[in-house]
Amino acid sequence: MSIATPLFEGKLVRLGAIDHEKDPAIVSRWTHDSRFMRMMYTEPMSPQAPWQVKKSLEGLEKRIDEEHNLFHFRIRLLADERLLGFAELFRISWTNATGMIRLGIGDPADWRKGYGREALRLVLQYSLSELNLHRLTAMIPEYNQPALALFHSFGFVDEVRRRQALNRDGRTWDLFHLGLLAGEYKEDNHE
DSSP states (O other): OOTTSOSSBOSSEEEEOOOTTTHHHHHHHHHTOHHHHHHHOSSOOOOOOHHHHHHHHHHHHHHHHHHSOOEEEEEEETTTOOEEEEEEEEEEETTTTEEEEEEEEOOGGGTTSSHHHHHHHHHHHIIIIISOOOEEEEEEETTOHHHHHHHHHTTOEEEEEEEEEEEETTEEEEEEEEEEEGGGOOGGGGO
């Protein structure tokens, strides 16, 4: 990556900070969409009002300041700064140069438009080049085939398959732990 390469901006999206005035109402709508929530989280979720989201976001920023092992970005459309989703680096172990990654685009109308692909590329560049992490892990449910395909396309490999680890709608699903080593990522494949 060149020194002139923007860290937080692509052709479609920008990684930015939390907007405490505008974001809570949008994120609240996402918490009411079980499709999105089940793709993102394995623990039980519940709908949240905007005031609850705002309180959660304030708590998140406090954790970021105190723990120093979490980076949370808002994915915004470059054209108009509209909130599309989030990207998160968490459980960073600085001693081992490892961390976990999670990414989500909230509104189904924004899915499959390249926003997630570009956001993932930006987060990978940042985590591997700027933070100098050596290894990243993503946990993705078996039923989230689009996310599995996206992460595989960036070089993530299946490392652990926790058989029947998730119970959704009367069926059990596997939970994949995917890993990427810094040397396995080829940034020029995803411009």
